[in-house]
Amino acid sequence: xxxxxxFITVPxxxxxxxxxxxxxxxxxxxxxxxxxxLDGEDLGPLLINGEKQIVDGxxxxxxxxxxxxxxxxxxxxxxxSEAHEYIVAMTANSGGPLPLTKADFIFTYNFFYLNKKL
Numbered sequence: 001x002x003x004x005x006x007f008i009t010v011p012x013x014x015x016x017x018x019x020x021x022x023x024x025x026x027x028x029x030x031x032x033x034x035x036x037x038l039d040g041e042d043l044g045p046l047l048i049n050g051e052k053q054i055v056d057g058x059x060x061x062x063x064x065x066x067x068x069x070x071x072x073x074x075x076x077x078x079x080x081s082e083a084h085e086y087i088v089a090m091t092a093n094s095g096g097p098l099p100l101t102k103a104d105f106i107f108t109y110n111f112f113y114l115n116k117k118l
Contacts, residue, residue, distance in 0.1 A: 007045050010052060010074045012064050018053035021089045021108045022100065029098065030059045034067030045073040047092065055085050056092040086112060 033043060037060075046057030054061055055077055064072050079085045090108060093100050100108075 007073050007075055009071045010046075010048070011071050012061070012069060015046070015048065015052050015054055015061055015072065015074075017058055017061065018049075018051075019086065019089070019111065020058065021086070021093050022058075022104045025062060026059060026098065027062075030062040031066060033060050033063030034065075034069070035063075037064060037069055038067050042073075045075045047077050047088070048074045049079060049085055050076060055079075055089050083112075 037043060043060050044057075046060055047055045048057075049055055052074075057072075057074075061072065063069075077085070077088065079088065086108070090100070093104075
């Protein structure tokens with residue numbers, strides 16, 4: 001796993017979203033995560049880069065913001081390049097209960113291509 005090292009606690013206001021691998025935010029899912037965090041459930045750490053930009057965990061981040069949760073557990077990933085961050089984000093979002101759609105893949109490819117990331 002890329003997310004090695006100790007967990008850190010980061011104020012939500014210090015985190016940012018630099019890029020998305022989905023066309024949009026699933027607001028219902030983010031709200032659900034916020035409620036679950038308020039109920040004390042540990043949804044796992046966000047994966048961030050050294051600039052505190054979220055690589056994986058955007059829905060948890062937005063859920064925490066809407067639930068007015070002040071801090072989130074994070075782990076700083078070790079990435080070889082900016083492109084490596086995108087690949088990790090795509091991989092992290094490819095499985096699980098809400099996999100990427102074909103439209104998400106097209107959206108992400110176009111973002112990379114248009115921004116000369118590929």
